[in-house]
Amino acid sequence: MTRALPILRRLGALLAVIVLSTFFLSCLLRLLPTDLVDMILSMGTPQEKAALRHTLYLDRDVFTSYIMWFSHFIRGDMGIIYGTGGGETVWSHVTRSLPISLLIMLYTQVFALVIAVPLGIFTAYRAGKKSDRAISNTLFTASSVPNFALAFLLIIVVGVKLKWLPTLEYVGFKENPFQHFKHLAIPCISLGVGLAASYTRLLRTDVIAALKDDYVTMAASKGLSDSRILLTHVFRPASVTLLTAAALNMGALIGGTLVIETIFAIPGFGFEIAYALGTKEFVALQSFIAITAIGYVIFNVTADLLIGVVDPRTRGSR
Amino acid sequence: MSDVQPMLSLRNFSVSFDTARGPLYAVRNVDIDVADGESLGIVGESGSGKTVLSRGAMGLLPKRAAHRSGTVIYDDHDLSTAPRDELRQYWGTGMAMIFQDPMTALNPVRKIGSQLTEGLRVRLQMNKHDAKTRGLELLHRVRIPDPEAVMEKYPFQLSGGMRQRVMIAIALACKPRLLFADEPTTALDVTVQAQVMQLLSELRHEMGMSMVIVTHDLGVVAGHTDRIAVMYAGEVVEIAPTKQLFANMQMPYTEALMKSIPRLDTPSGQRLPVISGRLPDPTQPEIGCSFASRCPYVTDKCRASAPPLVEVTPGHSYRCWFPIGGSR
Ligand SMILES: Nc1ncnc2c1ncn2[C@@H]1O[C@H](COP(=O)(O)OP(=O)(O)O)[C@@H](O)[C@H]1O
Ligand code: SF4
Ligand SMILES: [Mg+2]
Numbered sequence: 001m002t003r004a005l006p007i008l009r010r011l012g013a014l015l016a017v018i019v020l021s022t023f024f025l026s027c028l029l030r031l032l033p034t035d036l037v038d039m040i041l042s043m044g045t046p047q048e049k050a051a052l053r054h055t056l057y058l059d060r061d062v063f064t065s066y067i068m069w070f071s072h073f074i075r076g077d078m079g080i081i082y083g084t085g086g087g088e089t090v091w092s093h094v095t096r097s098l099p100i101s102l103l104i105m106l107y108t109q110v111f112a113l114v115i116a117v118p119l120g121i122f123t124a125y126r127a128g129k130k131s132d133r134a135i136s137n138t139l140f141t142a143s144s145v146p147n148f149a150l151a152f153l154l155i156i157v158v159g160v161k162l163k164w165l166p167t168l169e170y171v172g173f174k175e176n177p178f179q180h181f182k183h184l185a186i187p188c189i190s191l192g193v194g195l196a197a198s199y200t201r202l203l204r205t206d207v208i209a210a211l212k213d214d215y216v217t218m219a220a221s222k223g224l225s226d227s228r229i230l231l232t233h234v235f236r237p238a239s240v241t242l243l244t245a246a247a248l249n250m251g252a253l254i255g256g257t258l259v260i261e262t263i264f265a266i267p268g269f270g271f272e273i274a275y276a277l278g279t280k281e282f283v284a285l286q287s288f289i290a291i292t293a294i295g296y297v298i299f300n301v302t303a304d305l306l307i308g309v310v311d312p313r314t315r316g317s318r
Numbered sequence: 319m320s321d322v323q324p325m326l327s328l329r330n331f332s333v334s335f336d337t338a339r340g341p342l343y344a345v346r347n348v349d350i351d352v353a354d355g356e357s358l359g360i361v362g363e364s365g366s367g368k369t370v371l372s373r374g375a376m377g378l379l380p381k382r383a384a385h386r387s388g389t390v391i392y393d394d395h396d397l398s399t400a401p402r403d404e405l406r407q408y409w410g411t412g413m414a415m416i417f418q419d420p421m422t423a424l425n426p427v428r429k430i431g432s433q434l435t436e437g438l439r440v441r442l443q444m445n446k447h448d449a450k451t452r453g454l455e456l457l458h459r460v461r462i463p464d465p466e467a468v469m470e471k472y473p474f475q476l477s478g479g480m481r482q483r484v485m486i487a488i489a490l491a492c493k494p495r496l497l498f499a500d501e502p503t504t505a506l507d508v509t510v511q512a513q514v515m516q517l518l519s520e521l522r523h524e525m526g527m528s529m530v531i532v533t534h535d536l537g538v539v540a541g542h543t544d545r546i547a548v549m550y551a552g553e554v555v556e557i558a559p560t561k562q563l564f565a566n567m568q569m570p571y572t573e574a575l576m577k578s579i580p581r582l583d584t585p586s587g588q589r590l591p592v593i594s595g596r597l598p599d600p601t602q603p604e605i606g607c608s609f610a611s612r613c614p615y616v617t618d619k620c621r622a623s624a625p626p627l628v629e630v631t632p633g634h635s636y637r638c639w640f641p642i643g644g645s646r
Contacts, residue, residue, distance in 0.1 A: 214422040217378055222437035222488070223410035226402075232436070237427045 120203025247303025
């Protein structure tokens with residue numbers, strides 16, 4: 001009961017954010033410089049245009065049309081891609097492209113964490129020493145390079161010059177797992193290096209602070225080894241911050257993923273958005289952006305809930 | 319203790335820290351012995367260096383920030399030069415510590431059970447089941463009701479008194495020969511304080527261990543120690559068998575501490591005479607007696623030169639040019 005309440009409150013806030021952002025999009029569609037219907041059916045007869053206006057709920061007032069759109073949207077009925085002559089639904093594009101983007105985000109996070117956890121602990125343990133400074137400075141430099149610049153650098157060096165990794169297109173995991181990872185390596189590394197650097201920095205700060213805590217001295221006074229203390233006493237509390245950062249970064253990662261996908265011609269969600277923008281598929285775009293907003297909110301709420309699981313102090317009290 | 323080899327022996331032991339304002343002298347030229355089975359009190363107001371002294375003796379201070387000098391002999395081993403890996407062999411079994419604040423000394427995100435049993439598993443190589451059985455015994459021994467449930471709890475779910483009992487159980491887990499108890503009752507309610515001190519005394523007798531009780535309250539250790547060392551500004555200013563100290567104190571600071579002990583007949587809420595003034599700045603060592611700035615009996619001689627440690631009767635020494643018992 002007491003535990004369910006904060007979760008319910010969070011879900012309420014989640015719903016509010018989703019409704020507000022999608023309603024805002026709905027209003028924007030009406031404010032386009034050219035009428036949406038004229039744009040899609042520039043050669044259509046008045047009857048055809050009226051029919052389309054009805055399908056797009058544009059013949060109602062803004063609230064009714066929004067509610068109608070939303071009730072269809074949540075059921076997966078998002079209309080069609082008009083450029084394909086009506087042959088393909090928006091939903092089919094979502095189900096095809098969204099998993100690819102989510103995979104890229106997942107791989108990027110895993111890559112960043114796998115790099116950051118050992119480096120963060122190691123640099124904290126050796127804080128101020130040469131090895132710490134060398135690693136910390138390198139990471140700081142690497143993190144100040146923008147994703148797309150790093151992507152181009154890796155394409156040129158690793159892809160074109162050394163020919164180690166492919167730089168274009170996408171291979172599904174089921175088609176060929178090896179090729180799948182090979183094709184996603186450069187995109188995920190380009191996205192993940194900055195994250196890895198910021199995670200390392202976070203973890204390092206946290207571990208340094210934790211190492212000064214009394215419970216670490218207490219653990220030492222039991223006669224435990226340094227490595228045991230680092231892992232069982234220091235890393236766990238420090239990982240709370242790290243996990244929060246990772247979950248919160250999922251939201252921020254959305255933007256980076258969309259850009260990277262267009263660079264590498266990966267048919268993910270970002271590619272779909274860019275395509276919809278370029279071909280003025282505003283009906284599809286409305287749903288794409290709504291999905292992005294929903295993803296963003298869900299990632300943030302999940303972050304909060306995850307913290308509760310890892311840090312018992314926050315359980316129930318939030 | 320002259321003919322018997324002490325268990326722990328500090329000689330000319332000093333600790334200083336590097337700070338922004340230059341070196342901070344936290345502990346200065348301390349000579350202290352702890353005999354087998356003995357209970358020694360270290361008393362002094364907050365900031366006098368008691369925690370640094372006890373952590374320094376165990377070797378628990380951060381290596382980089384704290385500079386130690388002098389010797390620490392445990393049995394026949396010089397621990398002052400021993401590397402951390404060697405010190406670890408003594409921690410938990412040879413020497414253990416109860417920390418000042420059980421809220422910060424227990425890991426907030428790990429269950430009591432795992433914090434209690436990890437020492438048993440690592441140091442005594444117990445298996446999971448035996449360690450748990452022994453952990454439950456320990457919790458029972460420190461009079462924690464429902465040990466099974468407490469094993470599964472996190473520190474923040476326990477009361478202050480329970481946390482302190484848990485910490486005692488953890489410190490005693492591997493049957494240490496010497497226990498440092500750093501302000502074991504300061505974080506507790508007055509009613510719980512006496513119970514915890516009583517428990518510590520019982521456990522010491524039962525296990526035949528030596529104990530160093532660190533406190534700012536002379537009243538706390540009066541009935542629980544064989545000897546008491548009074549610390550002021552990083553120095554031992556008087557050390558004597560407990561009875562002797564109460565009956566025949568020599569140093570004005572000891573007298574001032576004595577006056578600030580709460581008595582049963584003190585109306586509650588009435589403020590006790592506190593020693594006016596503050597400890598001297600530990601980054602600016604005094605030329606004369608370190609207590610000169612607050613001593614009611616101060617003279618020019620006190621300010622000009624520091625009194626040496628002199629012995630009145632065997633085992634009773636003090637630092638003061640004009641001791642209370644002497645002719646003033
Ligand atoms: N890690 C540290 N760095 C710098 N100064 C310290 C450190 N630890 C303790 N000190 C200083 O050493 C002196 C003695 O402190 P402490 O031993 O904690 O006193 P007590 O335990 O008697 O209250 C104080 O002046 C304190 O500020
Ligand atoms: S030496 Fe002087 S100042 Fe110091 S305690 Fe004795 S009387 Fe007081
Ligand atoms: Mg202290």
